Amino acid sequence: MAELTDDTVSLARRAGTGAVWAAAGNIVVRIAGIVVTAAIARILSPADFGVFAVALAVHVVVGSLAELGMGSAVARSAHEPEDIAPTVTTLSIVVSLLLGAAMVALADPVATLIGVPAAADPIRVLSICLVLTGFFAVPGAQLTREFRQDRIFLATAAGFLPANALLIGLALDGGGATSFAWSRVLGQIVTGAVMVACLHRRYRPGWRPAVVVPLLVFGLPLSLANLVNWSLLNADYVIIGRLLTETQVGVYMIAFTVAGWSTTVLSSVLNGVVVPSFGRVLGDAELFGSALESAVRLVALVTAPICVVTVVLARPLVETVFGPTWLDAAPVLSVLAAYGALFSVSLLFANVLVAVGATGKLLGIQAVWVAVLVPAMVVGIRVDGLVGAAWAHVVTIVVVTMPLYVVAVHRSTGLDLRGLPRAVVGPVTAALVAGGCALGCRLLLDRPAAVMVVGGALAVAAYAVLTRSMIRPYRAAFGRSPVRTGDGVLTGAPS
Numbered sequence: 001m002a003e004l005t006d007d008t009v010s011l012a013r014r015a016g017t018g019a020v021w022a023a024a025g026n027i028v029v030r031i032a033g034i035v036v037t038a039a040i041a042r043i044l045s046p047a048d049f050g051v052f053a054v055a056l057a058v059h060v061v062v063g064s065l066a067e068l069g070m071g072s073a074v075a076r077s078a079h080e081p082e083d084i085a086p087t088v089t090t091l092s093i094v095v096s097l098l099l100g101a102a103m104v105a106l107a108d109p110v111a112t113l114i115g116v117p118a119a120a121d122p123i124r125v126l127s128i129c130l131v132l133t134g135f136f137a138v139p140g141a142q143l144t145r146e147f148r149q150d151r152i153f154l155a156t157a158a159g160f161l162p163a164n165a166l167l168i169g170l171a172l173d174g175g176g177a178t179s180f181a182w183s184r185v186l187g188q189i190v191t192g193a194v195m196v197a198c199l200h201r202r203y204r205p206g207w208r209p210a211v212v213v214p215l216l217v218f219g220l221p222l223s224l225a226n227l228v229n230w231s232l233l234n235a236d237y238v239i240i241g242r243l244l245t246e247t248q249v250g251v252y253m254i255a256f257t258v259a260g261w262s263t264t265v266l267s268s269v270l271n272g273v274v275v276p277s278f279g280r281v282l283g284d285a286e287l288f289g290s291a292l293e294s295a296v297r298l299v300a301l302v303t304a305p306i307c308v309v310t311v312v313l314a315r316p317l318v319e320t321v322f323g324p325t326w327l328d329a330a331p332v333l334s335v336l337a338a339y340g341a342l343f344s345v346s347l348l349f350a351n352v353l354v355a356v357g358a359t360g361k362l363l364g365i366q367a368v369w370v371a372v373l374v375p376a377m378v379v380g381i382r383v384d385g386l387v388g389a390a391w392a393h394v395v396t397i398v399v400v401t402m403p404l405y406v407v408a409v410h411r412s413t414g415l416d417l418r419g420l421p422r423a424v425v426g427p428v429t430a431a432l433v434a435g436g437c438a439l440g441c442r443l444l445l446d447r448p449a450a451v452m453v454v455g456g457a458l459a460v461a462a463y464a465v466l467t468r469s470m471i472r473p474y475r476a477a478f479g480r481s482p483v484r485t486g487d488g489v490l491t492g493a494p495s
Contacts, residue, residue, distance in 0.1 A: 028157070030261060034321065036164045037257065041322040043171045044179070050249030051177035054114055054241045055122035057234035059130060062103055064226035066096040066133040084215060086206025089138045091215070093205060096134025103127040115242040116249070118177065125181035129188050136192035139199055148198070155194035163187030221359035225350075228366035232373060236389055239377050244385070252386050254322060255329040259336035260343075261306060289415045292352065296420050299344050300427035301470060305463045307341035308435035310334075313455055316448035328386070335390035342397045349405035358412040365404045372400050430466035434459040 041049075104127045111120040143151050163183040170179035196202065236256070240249050310317065314337070315330040322329070353362040373396045380388030410417050441455030 028153075032160060032164075034261075036167065037254075038321045038323075039168065040171055041254065041326060043168070044176065045247070046250030046254075046325065047246040048177045048250065049253050050241070050246035050251075051116055051118045052122055052180040053237045053249050053253040054111070054116045054246075055119040055126060055177065055181065057237040058103070058110055058114075058119070058123050059126040060230045061227065061234055062099055063130050063133055064230040065223055066092065066099060066130055066137070082201075082203070084208070084211050085138050085142070085203040087208050087211050088141075088215065089203055090205040090207055091212075092134040092137040094134070096131050096137075100127040100131040103130055114238050116246055118246070119241075122177050122181040125178060125185060128185045132185075132188045132192060136188070136195060138203055139192065139195045142199055142201070143195060151195065151198040155191045155198065158194045159187040159189075159191030162190055221363045222354060225359060225363040225366045228363065228370050232366060232370045235370065235374055236377055236393070239374070239381065240386070240389060243378070243381050248386060251326065251328045252332060252389065254318070254326055255332035255336055255386070255390070258317070258321075258329075258333055259310065259340040261340070288413065292409075292413075292415065293420060293423050295348055296345070297423040297427065297470070299348050300424035301467060303341040303344045304424070304427040304431035305434050305459065307337045308431040309438050309456060309459045310337035310340075312435045312438045312442060312459075313452055316442065316451040316455075319448040320452050332386045332390050335387060335394060339390065339393040339397060342394070342402065346397060346401055346405055349409050352409050353405075353412060356412050358408065361408040361412060365401065365408060368404060369396065369401050372396050426470050427467060430463050430470075433466060434463040437462045 104124050107120045107123040107127075108117075111117050111123060140152070163186045166186050167179050167183035170182060175182070236252065237249055240252055311334050314333040315327065318326050318330045318333060350362055350365075353359065373392060376392040376396050377389050380390075380392035382388070384391070406417055409415070437458040438455035441458060442451050445451045445454060
């Protein structure tokens with residue numbers, strides 16, 4: 001058994017607190033986001049959603065290069081921030097300004113190439129967000145490094161309120177797809193300003209030639225991996241926009257957004273806690289392995305019930321939350337729900353690779369993923385439209401992506417991963433039982449709202465009872481002192 005030093009205890013406590021705030025904050029913001037999206041879905045048309053989805057796809061793909069992956073260097077590096085933060089600030093600002101200018105200049109030809117010319121104006125507005133990314137990269141990384149997810153949540157909430165007030169106002173005034181873009185600009189300005197205000201130490205742009213090469217060696221592969229990853233996540237919008245219609249892009253966007261609820265909640269925990277935590281326990285193989293198995297089980301505990309219940313209740317959920325106009329999204333959601341759960345596990349593995357510095361392997365996996373997904377997506381759309389596009393995601397991640405991640409994590413850490421499937425058996429079994437309860441309600445009740453409320457409540461209750469013993473080890477994860485449990489969980493450790 002590895003000895004728990006004072007530093008390990010302190011790290012565990014901060015990581016645990018950070019995980020709580022990351023999860024709770026994202027749940028709150030996600031629920032509020034659902035309410036806003038449901039309201040906007042009754043104001044704007046599916047075509048408006050489709051135009052913005054294409055513009056946002058362009059933005060996030062280009063934006064993945066905005067700070068060259070160096071924010072993660074500030075968040076996880078063993079070097080003190082003052083050694084590298086000024087140089088990272090300079091590089092991030094310069095790169096984001098150049099990319100923002102390119103995004104403005106190429107907005108019209110890019111939108112036309114994709115097949116959605118109306119996306120040009122939102123693309124130009126979102127270039128402002130791209131520039132802001134460079135200015136706020138280091139402040140966000142500083143808060144992540146110190147596990148200050150409470151401050152990150154405060155900043156996110158502060159930006160959420162005015163941004164969505166602006167969104168609803170512009171939408172009611174006929175702003176269309178551009179309403180989304182301007183609301184994102186305002187939200188990013190407020191969020192970034194609050195993060196800066198929360199810092200005890202702020203860094204101005206500077207330049208240390210000695211750290212530039214190490215930063216680029218770490219950051220460029222990660223940045224390229226992010227580029228490939230975001231291309232992967234948004235390739236479907238581009239392909240659908242090219243092969244189908246703006247309205248179908250909007251329908252697909254709603255389905256994908258709902259399917260990604262669990263991933264959104266988990267991503268902040270994984271990105272904000274796994275990378276800095278795992279990166280600091282690399283020297284303890286036992287602790288690292290225990291924390292990884294614990295993290296896989298936790299991901300399964302969150303995603304499995306969301307996946308199964310969403311598959312069962314897709315139609316009443318879409319009709320109740322977004323309205324009958326969006327019912328075409330229900331069969332797409334039924335397939336994408338499974339992809340959302342699988343993607344959450346892949347996100348965990350990706351963060352492990354970043355934590356151990358294996359960004360080159362991560363880049364390779366992401367490149368293969370995109371190379372397989374794009375033709376699979378085209379074939380899927382030709383065969384079964386939007387549902388075929390959703391199945392292309394599921395087949396690709398199961399057949400190609402997950403095996404590659406398992407191999408890469410094993411080779412990078414030397415850990416025996418054969419025990420990881422056992423970590424998900426309990427949560428998946430409990431989720432299937434909960435899904436059966438929801439299915440019974442769907443068969444017995446007629447009103448969509450009643451099916452969603454009653455079926456969802458029964459599913460949650462059944463799942464809570466069945467997983468009580470599985471959840472128990474995590475209750476102490478944010479307690480006073482870390483101890484090993486019989487389940488191999490280091491309570492208080494990053495998980």
